[in-house]
């Protein structure tokens with residue numbers, strides 16, 4: 203490859219993409235261009251400050267991809283499943299429908315990026331962050347882990363329909379995130395002990411990757427050192443469930459018990475969707491990259507990458523904080539996938555409607571509906587109502603029959619807050635310390651005060667505004 207090159211990163215404000223951006227920003231002969239839907243977001247501005255060029259765009263919009271890929275030498279593409287999945291869930295759709303809709307959207311995103319990349323004459327490397335074909339590799343036994351199947355479909359599209367692009371393409375198969383909740387035991391208040399409940403046995407092995415630290419160096423290797431058409435399983439450590447349990451036993455100084463349940467039993471017990479549990483059950487029978495041919499591992503790279511063990515990483519963390527972030531209700535409610543987010547510990551606000559049929563909730567509901575518009579008005583923060591597109595501002599929904607729905611506007615939003623009151627549809631919201639989140643927190647606290655005891659509400663320690671609100675409006679937990 204010649205002297206000065208440009209790489210475009212799709213998903214650069216995300217966990218994987220930010221790591222790739224940081225790595226390439228430090229390489230003297232590379233310029234970094236980042237596609238983002240929100241160039242004024244904190245993460246985008248941070249990338250710009252470090253020297254990246256921002257291009258506003260969306261994987262739904264091919265013209266914006268054309269601008270972002272124009273004259274580049276490399277593209278790193280990460281597609282996301284969970285944003286459309288959460289949007290569908292927040293609109294009250296069930297988990298299966300939400301998965302199917304998110305599948306269609308993510309595949310469309312991947313195909314759009316591949317089509318546009320194929321038309322760029324300067325392109326030398328296209329790197330896609332893929333996952334294996336779980337359904338095909340298991341002969342249909344594990345058919346509905348849609349967040350895997352999306353990535354396998356995008357690989358099939360590139361290999362089957364974009365042959366020129368395929369010749370320039372390599373795939374990085376990112377292992378389980380080091381923050382993946384499957385790796386974290388939970389405290390069981392009944393037995394007062396730590397347990398790891400999984401739909402798989404103690405011999406099952408997970409490749410584990412410290413995504414912020416290691417994704418960039420692995421992608422750099424694929425772009426700079428390795429030949430195109432490389433398929434790399436990227437990980438820092440490769441451990442069995444039993445080994446992870448032993449590490450936690452050493453870390454906590456207390457035995458962590460391993461409990462194996464079927465996917466269905468575990469889903470019923472914890473509320474975690476089968477969509478998410480299927481991956482772990484699958485790994486009990488098949489390897490992480492089953493169905494992918496000629497996969498290499500980190501040890502095979504021409505230039506070795508410095509990796510870090512899970513245990514070494516854990517010693518540098520606040521283990522109790524990680525465990526607190528990883529309770530099952532959070533995973534289940536958020537519908538986000540089993541990922542802890544230790545970097546955003548100050549942001550969590552959660553609401554679970556524990557028993558919507560109680561008279562207490564029935565009585566509280568009309569008052570809450572009356573209070574929502576008052577809180578929105580008093581906050582003077584820009585808020586939008588139910589919409590598939592958060593750029594379109596619609597009125598906040600606060601209706602006794604249809605419930606409430608609101609979100610911030612781009613740059614000032616996080617999870618939508620959707621409560622379907624009298625039907626009692628279970629909802630969750632996680633905040634991100636944006637002005638919008640003050641509105642969300644006020645509504646949650648108001649609901650908590652109107653119907654004490656039927657919500658679980660969590661506010662993390664170091665959000666000052668949240669603390670102030672909590673001290674006047676409700677209990678700490």
Ligand SMILES: NC(=O)c1ccc[n+]([C@@H]2O[C@H](COP(=O)([O-])OP(=O)(O)OC[C@H]3O[C@@H](n4cnc5c(N)ncnc54)[C@H](OP(=O)(O)O)[C@@H]3O)[C@@H](O)[C@H]2O)c1
Nearest residue numbers: 213214215216217218238239260261281282283376378379
């Ligand atoms: N958890 C695990 O163990 C694991 C393992 C392997 C793979 N994965 C996969 O990793 C993916 C998530 O990656 P991540 O953690 O890096 O994501 P993330 O931190 O949630 O970030 C999502 C990124 O996608 C961008 N994005 C979302 N929608 C977009 C659109 N329509 N157009 C353009 N950009 C868009 C966002 O950019 P802007 O907001 O700036 O536009 C953001 O940079 C998921 O698909 C998951 O299945 C997870």
